[in-house]
Amino acid sequence: MSREYQAYYELERKRKAELEKKKAAELAEKLYGRYQSQLEAMVRKGYEAYIPDEIGRLSSDLDSVRTMLAADRAIEARNLTRHIGAYIGSIDVIANAAIARYERTERMRSEQERVRKMRRGSSLMDVYYELVGAIDDPVVINFALPDLERIQHEIEGGMASEASIRQSIASVISKAEADSEQFKREEEERRRKACLSSQLEDAAALIEGKRFESKETTEGFADRIAALKRMLATGDIQDDSLGEEIGQLGQQIEDAVIEEEVRREAVRAIYQQLRSQEFTVEAPRRFVTEGSDYVRIVARRPSGRRVVCEVDNHGALKYRFDKYEGMTCLKDIEKFNIDLERVYSLKLSEERVLWSNPDRLAKDAYNAVSEDRRTL
Structure with a gap:
């Protein structure tokens, strides 16, 4: 007798949760190391003097990730690294803008101090400093600085009146206020692009060195990352669609990592179970054809009995027990199913018979009847 089944496999909930936790810890560790290196580079560049709040926030968040990992809170640590990834890319943009503003403001302050000393008591310079001192937006000051210096020189040259x-x-x-508004919009755009670029680099790091069962899976993710980078470099990202797509890509990569690990566990479980049932098991082999991707496991006994299992990458399993005499295959099938769940936490569900060949069973029954007749 031979019989072929199709079923869906899934790890026991507790075992799958353990696997997800393990992968979350690996991801959090990888991103923690990446972000910690970036923080150290920022400190070496002296960013803390210009944007202490941003550097303090990043340092605090990374300390929290480390604490969570040490306390076996991997899911929380993974979630916090996602949060860090959403803003860390903008810190360079913020710091560079802050440094540029500081340098121009400091230059203006030094120039003003020089002029004060030269023209102490000048009523026109007093008017100048009164008006300039009322500007409280450093971005506006930066844009106004060249023209303000020109006005200073006019006062020094005696070519200005209070009214002028x-x-x-x-x-x-x-004019500087209008320019500053445009600058702030452009700076916000640069920050957004920097954040999205950082998230894409994180996504690329996730697939680096990963053992996906399918080469096409790895290449597919890499191609999507490359396409998104091109969109980011040349496209308009006024809406959130690109950010959402990058976020979805990161989640899909994480899901694929889990799915591949679940399949590996399923293949290991089936391999070990068939060996425990005294089969000689061939090394698993992967087959990719158009529209399918599965791992085949073939096991045999000296008697000729054979088992063929095909584990696909979407949670489906086909298995066939053939070349059995009579109903004996049902006993092996039952043990196969029960032990997979009991020993390896691999549960089969929605089982259905795809094919059954009862010829050997019918032949055995005919022979048994003939034998009975002879004994009468």
Whole structure:
């Protein structure tokens, strides 16, 4: 008798949770190391002097990841690294802008101090400093600085009146405010792109060195990352669609890592179970054809009995027990099913018979009847 089944395999909930926790810890460790290196580079560049809040936040979050990993809170640690990944890419942009503003503001302050000393008591310079001192937005000051320096030189050269100073500075401030609004929008865009670029680099790091069963899976993820990088470099990201797609890609990579590990565990469990049932088991082999991707396991006994299992990458399992005499295959099938769950935490569900060949069973029954007749 021969019989072929199709079923769906899944790890016992507790075992799958353990596997997910293990993979979450591996991911959190990898990203923690990546982000810690970035933080150390930022500290070496002196960012802490210009953006202490951002550096302090990153340092605190990384300390929390380390604490969570030490306390076996892998899922929380993984989730926090995702949160860090959403903002760490923007820190370079923020720091560079802060440094540029500081340097220009410091240059302006030094120049103003120099002029104060030279023209102490000048009523026109007092008007100038009164108006300039009322500007409280450092970005506006940065944009206004060249024109303010020009007005300073006009005052020094005796080519300005109080009325002209007030009018000129008001005009300069108005233009600088408009320029600063545009700059802030562009800076926000740069931050968003930097964050998304950082998340894409994280996604690339996730597939680096991973043993996906399918080469096509790895290449597919790599191609999507490359395409998203091109979109990021050339496209408009005013809406959140690109960010959402990058987030989905990261989640799909994590899911694929889990799925592949579940399949490996299923293949190991089936291999060990067939050996325990006194089969000689061939090394598992993977087959990829159009629309399918499965691992085949073939096991034999000296008597000729054979088992063929095919484990696909979507949780489906086909298995066939053939070349058996009579109903004996049912006993092996029952033990195969029970022990997979009891010993290896691999549960089969939605089983259905795809094919059955009762010829040997019918032949055995005919022979038994003939034998009975002879004994009468």
